[in-house]
Amino acid sequence: MYLETTMKHRLKAIFYSFAVQLVLLHFKKFQILLIFWLALFGAVSGNFMASFGVDSLYLSPEYLGTVNALSAGIVGVSVAIFIMSWNITTFILFCRHFRFLATTTRPFLKYCINNAIIPVIFLGYYFFHAVNFDLHKELLSLSDVLALTGGFLTGFAVIVFLSFGYFFGADITIARNMISLDTSPLALHKGVRPHIVLNSGGSRLIKVTTYLSGRLRVKAVRDVTHYSKEFLESIFSRHHFAAVLSIFIAFVFLMLVGFLLDYEMFQLPAAASITIFFAILVSVAGAFSYFLQSWSVPFVVVLIVLLNILYRYGVIDPTNKAYGLNYGKQIQKAAYSAEHLAALNTPEKMAADSAAMIEVLENWKKRQAVEKPRLFIINVSGGGTRSATFTMGVLQKLDSLCNQQLMRKTFLITGASGGMLGAAYFRALSRERDLGQPVRLQDQRYFDDISKDLLNPTFSSFVARDLAAPAQKFKVGAYEYVKDRAYSFEQQLNKNTRYLLDKELSALQEEEKQALIPTMIFNSVITRDGRKMLISTHPLSFLMKPAGDAGLQLDGDPDAVDFAALLQKQDPMNLRLLTALRMNATFPYVLPNVWLPTEPVIDVMDAGLRDNYGIETAVRFIHVFRHWIRENTSGVTLLQIKDRKGGGWEHPFESKAISEIVTKPLLLLQLNWHKMQQYNQQDQLGMISDLLPGAFNRISFQYLPEKEEMKAALNFHLTQREKIDIRHALDNQVNADSFQDFNKACFNAGN
Known part of the structure; x- marks a missing residue:
């Protein structure tokens, strides 16, 4: 009985931990951000854009024509940028749901630690597929695979440490602001009702009793009811400018790479470019959600309509051309x-063109060794x-x-x-x-x-x-x-x-x-x-x-x-x-x-x-x-x-699932x-x-x-x-x- 009660308490503690509640929060709010994770998981496994070979771009990245620790390191950098972008964006979007972090030192670090379940699962998933791919499809030696793994982890670690160093400055500012306050909140002792954060509608969103500290120790959350809502939000908002600035830097970097792409050293592995772009999209999606709230979808619809109008009237032209043709407006189309x-194919023209081709055939015949060649x-x-x-x-x-x-x-x-x-x-x-x-x-x-x-x-x-x-x-x-x-x-x-x-x-x-x-x-x-x-x-x-x-x-x-x-x-x-x-x-x-x-x-x-x-x-x-x-x-x-x-x-095109009864008529022509x-x-x-x-x-x-x-x-x-x-x-x-x-x-x- 005692063991059963203890196990129930432990399971309850795990369920109401900040890490688990954050995962649930991601599925409750702003699910669009999970699409990027789904794309990455699918790309690595080969289930997403498999016909385009996207899995090989991630699992065996090339840089300067070779697959080595440097190319893997660049991809590691890009994955770290994506994870930090996701952390930054969700931190801004969700901070009002975990105000207790404002009473801790280095709240962003603690958020990243508790928000690491999905990234850690992805990294494990990535290495499993990468090692298998490189050993059995790229036929690399074990030492080469270990070098790729080491390169990836090195690039990943560099960005993580730089990011935390960048945000620690904001955390120090938060700490200084808090010193001027009378900070004497009661610790949330065992048995005291945990703080429950309510959304604007008054419904319960997440319930948190514990979180992981910077040293990976389990700590109870603190009651922050004696702090004003405005003060806590002002503390979190200090991160927002730093976060937006970091994403802006990533976008500028990608633009510079685009302008310098003719130089071979700037031709990054495609997986790195794609992942950095995903990082920017995550931040853009977050910005839409944060600033526009319920107006996000109408804004996107209006934006699409506006772009269509600009394209229709030739203001913007994203189309590709046949290099060598004259597209000048002075030439009649x-x-x-x-x-x-x-x-173009009148009998007279066809006869003339056929005669010209027969002349070519005669020239070909003259170059053969026999009178009637094959x-x-x-x-x-x-x-x-x-x-x-x-x-x-x-x-x-x-x-x-x-x-x-x-x-x-x-x-x-x-x-x-x-x-x-x-x-x-x-x-x-x-x-x-x-x-x-x-x-x-x-x-x-x-x-x-x-x-x-x-x-x-x-x-x-x-x-x-x-x-x-x-x-x-x-x-x-x-x-x-x-x-x-x-x-x-x-x-x-x-x-x-x-x-x-x-x-x-x-x-x-x-x-x-x-x-x-x-x-x-x-x-x-x-x-x-x-x-x-x-x-x-x-x-x-x-x-x-x-x-x-x-x-x-x-x-x-x-x-x-x-x-x-x-x-x-x-x-x-x-x-x-x-x-x-x-x-x-x-x-x-x-x-x-x-x-x-x-x-x-x-x-x-x-x-x-x-x-x-x-x-x-x-x-x-x-x-x-x-x-x-x-x-x-x-x-x-x-x-x-x-x-x-x-x-x-x-x-053969076979139906192996009940859902394919619906999709089969649509895919029949494509697959056959x-x-x-x-x-x-x-x-x-x-x-x-x-x-x-x-x-x-x-x-x-x-x-x-x-x-x-x-x-x-x-x-x-x-x-x-x-x-x-x-x-x-x-x-x-x-x-x-x-x-x-x-x-x-x-x-x-x-x-």
Whole structure:
């Protein structure tokens, strides 16, 4: 009986302790602040924005291209800033609910100690996942993992100690103010009714009997009823200015980072930038709640309406541009209308453009060793860096199998997203070799180049530039643009690919025309109506709608648009190759949609939205030039490089919870989109096979992970284990058979 009573008292004491009551208070009031904690927990566990690779940004942070104690330390600093921001904000919001702290020395320190349950749980959760991730996915040694842990804790501790040192000054001021008072409150002895704080409505909010002191000792709260409410609030308000000042300093720091982001040392790990931004958002949300009280929601609604008005009338312009195009107001915008699109693909124009392309085909044929060569077309799939890396690996091996002649034998390369990044880099390397540069295309370093991180600089720029300092500009030729995360993405891609892609389309025009390099057609999707935007150095009106009987098609209703023809007055050949690649790979949210100078304004995004495999463009091209192909080649070999297994059996869409009965109709299309594309494209390939009987074949290469659960993520960041898995996938039995088929096609079919 005694033990039962004692246990009940202890449990009651724990429940009414300041630490536990604070946790309950967070769930009772201002729950919006917990959303940021939920995002951090989800990011670390991989449940929040998993497809964007956010977990790797936190668990294996990169700084200056390496993962080390310094990079982990910077993330530790950012997490400490977030925790201190959360402590400061909630301290200001909740101080009226625990006025007994005003009678203690260093009340903010005691608040942070008692408010540490959620931060401590998060830190434990973080280290658990970080150690597991670094050991098993980044394949780091135990000593390296310990170094990362030590770096994180060092950075974390530095900020915590600096913060407390900063606030101790305010605490000393509080103590001095209290000396002038007759401070003789009775201690709250055992059995005396604890002080119960009431909110403005008179309801009981929290009940506190004990708290943890600065030395982590349990102490009873003091009765503060003999102090005036105004005096206690004036004491707490002394912290408010210091708190707001500290958050302002954090925001200014983030702005400075944004302005200095071109200097490599200021390119902080993306996780650090995101977390510091969260810290600022916490303080902003707290400020709204503190100053506006019940007017917070109406104020936000009015603010959104005002921003929409300013955007509508062009006062603010957060849109991203295609670097190289002329957006000047003195140039008439291109009309995006049914009539104008119809004028771009008249029979006369299509005939002229087809004749120009046949000239390029003839130039390609002259460079082949036989009278009727095999025409190779390369299709690459979307899939972020995993697709770019797998594409590079496949092309390296194909090139070695055909005596370094792959790019000479290939006429067309097309596809989506990441695959085009790898293909463009390989084409550039091949051209460098042809020009006499010491390039060995099978070198491992080129595989490593394209697999390097693109996510960190993009996310860092999103926080530091797009949100904090969107005022810097740069030039492409005579045209000026705002630096944002798209610019950072292009700059990092440029660096990763040894600056070989740093050129405008005009620089490639003559080489493609003479067939010195394969023609590349970059695709993107117009969000306004789903039409495909085709970017090339060649006129492409013949690809704007399906070939065949015009009577079966709607007049003036093409389903694709020739970029250069549409924007002929906007200097289309000045477009950066890097920008064309980015437009082709505009991963939703990671990269901004690209807005074009048309009337009405249109924007484009990732090619994978309509054709993730590049089949549609290739099939249409073959259909248009089928007569020339029959007369001048031994046939077409379509080399398809995919970042996923075909057949539609992987990742079936299953209902495992009752809630999915509601969400399944909404997610059905999204989760099966790529599979539906595959089914449709099988029909297209079948029709091409009938058009070229016995003269068409497809050789498919697929990234098949060794273990499905270890498959490389669909984003712009790869772990070490994922890079190794992609390398191993080149040698699996499926791809080994495909390489053998290619070998036969290369040497036994007229080449």
